[in-house]
Amino acid sequence: MLDANLQAQLKSYLEKLTEDVVLASSLDDSSKAGDLAEMLDEIAALSDRVTHDRRNDHNERRPSFAIERPGADISIRFAGIPLGHEFSSLVLALLQVGGVPVKEDDATIEAVKGLDQDLEFVTYMSLSCQNCPTVVQALNAMATLNPRIKHTAVEGSLFQDEVNEKNIQAVPTIYLNGEEWGAGRMDIADFVERLDDSAAERMAESLKDKDPYDVLVIGGGSAAVAAAIYAVRKGLRTGLVADRIGGQILDTVGIENFISYPYAEGPQIAAKFIEHMDQYDIDVIKPLKAESITPAAAEGDLHTVGFAGGNELKSKTLIIATGARWRMLGVPGEEEYRNKGVTFCPHCDGPFFKGKNIAVVGGGNSGVEAAIDLAGVVGHVTVLEFMEDLKADAVLQRKLKSMPNVDIITSARSKEVVGDGSNVTSLVYVDRDTDEEKTLDVSGIFVQIGLLPNTEWLHGVVDMNGRGEIEIEPNGATSIPGIFAAGDASTEPYKQIVTSLGGGATAGLAAFDHLIRTSAPEA
Template sequence: MLDANVKAQLKGYLVNITQPIELVASLDDGAKSREMLGLLEDIVSLTDKATLIRKDDDKRKPSFMIRRAGTDIGVRFAGLPMGHEFTSLVLALLQVGGHPSKAAQDLIEQVKNLDGDYAFETYFSLSCQNCPDVVQALNLMAVLNPRISHTAIDGALFQEEVDARKVMAVPTIFLNGDVFGQGRMELEQIVAKLDSGAVARAAEKIAQKEAFDVLVIGGGPAGAASAIYAARKGIRTGIVAERFGGQVMDTMGIENFISVSHTEGPKLVAQLEQHVKDYDVDIMNLQRAEKLIPAATEGGLHEVVLASGASLKARSVILSTGARWRQMNVPGEDEYRNKGVAYCPHCDGPLFKGKDVAVIGGGNSGVEAAIDLAGIVAHVTLIEYDSQLRADAVLQRKLASLPNVRVITSALTTEVLGDGGKVIGLTYKDRNSDTSHVIDLQGIFVQIGLVPNTEFLTEAVALSPRGEIEVDHRGGTSVPGVFAAGDATTTPFKQIIIAMGEGSKAALSAFDYLIRLAPADAAPQEAQATAQAA
């Protein structure tokens, strides 16, 4: 099942198992069961701490449980945890086998102290880059607390179950039989939903923090670069992020990051976060900024109010709030979000195997989505508002070669149709003839660009008509001491590498702003040295 290189790497990890584990398999005569058996046999051949047991008694086949020998501590995978989930498998083997987690100790204690019986089920797809975070978080919780159980289910393998439970987006989490959440969730978020006092405690802790020299709002490439450059100057730096990594977490393949020929969004985000942690940066993740109150006078403290009710103060602020998927804003879109309306073809595409879907948008993202989906679904209809597609020529040629794709141009989507539980079609208007048409389908993937996350800044800094933060050549905004970088700004070309450069520039500009405000004897040592060198 596993090739020699993967086996060698896995064997190196498995030496960290300290307590015996059992791989309890529930299989049938199908091809996937044979693959799973091969995978489990490979694992037990690599460590003397693992034993394979056949029970074939679970309702889902193929599935297997990783169980700590002599206990009820364990997690279950229904399906083959390969692709993006292979890391989840490795971590589960280690953690069930007694290897400690790297999660914060206070968070671990919080999980151990949860009072209640929690049976979690997570539906994932092997191509979903957001699913491993959820699977790994819930697996860890099941290892830490005996009253928590977790089963990770490959939705593409258990299609009838997915249809019966109306799962149309991954990851989808069920708790004790009811929907608990959808989309990427980190351990802190899951625990906070279970522990009602967690948000208040976090807010109280944040409110006690002293003022920062530089406070970065947003944890994408621009925010990470800003934090690193600021911290390297030896000044007090904090970063507040609703989701560290931002939109990059939803990016499957990255092939234009100079010096790195290929990487994936979640991998790059993990490297960014680790790089930030290499410095003395106060990272406040899972915190959404709701208001910026600029300083009353130049040189005063700016205030950032968070959704939790806490507020932070800083001598300078860098806004790197990024952008999110643009919505169609038509009737039915909100009602059927995650019920057939989706925004991540890589994540949710496998759930629509053999079905008819539409892709809205004829740019690179839309055409790439249509190409990817064509290999999974029965038929793809690509709908573009303009009179022609806007994607690169090479993508258009590939699209035109696919037999199960139809392209409709000069079309305006006007409504998402559903039966109350799921999408059943859409209507569009032909912009040439002004006639309306209906397409019967089961899924709609929206790929029409991004909108900046700047709604909370409308009264704080100058914004363009598109809602972007207006910045000068130094990253400065209309407010002294407030800088901005990345996809939320008027800087053209929304690219990861450009966002990083703009974030670095904003941090250097903030540092320059601070040293010109501070008297020489109060400036940081490096600030003095820099001023003297200049």
């Protein structure tokens, strides 16, 4: 099951184990169970500290296996074969159960250990989902730290009856104590925030102890990370506040235009961002979302950033790099059927629509790429574009038009998402040429119509254009002295990772330049 290269890598990791690990399998007569048993045998052969126990305890999900530490109450189980994106989750679980410390800040670890309730999580995931490993790894780590937390990661394709029964149409979907609890990417800090009533109070208390910064970066994507690194390298006291590190990169599967990486996946680059920031004394505060900015009243005063509950941070300069989010259709039924047929990630959720008819709304590069990807999985794809022509690159259009199970409808305005109360059944659209209303029978709708800048909270603070982008000078300066912006939240014309990195670096350097000029003594 594991090729020689993977086995060599895993063997080197397993040398870090300080505790024995048991892989306790529960198998049936399926071919997948045979594959799982073979993989577990291969892993056990790589380390004297790992054994495979074919327990066959008739667990409710077979094939599955638990990762156990003899004498310790740890409950981590994989139902299925964790390869693909989840192989890293398997490796981390082996290491953490085997005694390698969880890499998280001390406060978060203590918060996990302090959760004093029985929490049984089940995560439904797909091996092609780039968001799922973050959730799986977070819950596995929490189950390692706290014996009252249990976690099972279920590979949806192997447990289709269970997925159908629960009507799961998006991953990751998280159940807690038998009830649907959440969906989408979450890390340990996110789980603690939702589970621990005192988390917000502790966060507020920690903010009170923060001295003013020279540079405070708001955001966690590529522009924000670059800005923070360039600022701290100038010797400035630098803080970064974000709800997550990585931004849109975390939701990007294949990246082929990031210079020096012919191919990379978003979460890999985001992990490198974190690794790079860890080399510097950057005060990273998360998950935290800014709600307001009060600009300095006069030169030399401090800018104030407000957060929920009246908490605030102060800084001599600010760099706003809050990025953007997927634009929604804004039609009736869309929110009601989100994750029940309306989705934004073809890679994550495409397998749930195998053999079915779906629609992709959006004829730009992202929409056409999504349609091409989905055409190999679903029964039929209909691409709807608002304008008279598709806007995607010509090479993508040629590929799309060569596919036999794809239709293209232009001049189409989406009007309503229709469902039966549980699932999407159709999309109503208007032909803009004839004003005729039409209905497209589909089981899924993949929305790919561009991005909205995360700047609503800044109206009236800095100048913005009609699209809600912060207007910036070539050096990233905004209409307020000492406040800079970069990345997708700004008027930077090309929304690319590499341009966001450049914009963030520019803003970081500009903040330094502003500080040395405004603090220079009088002649």
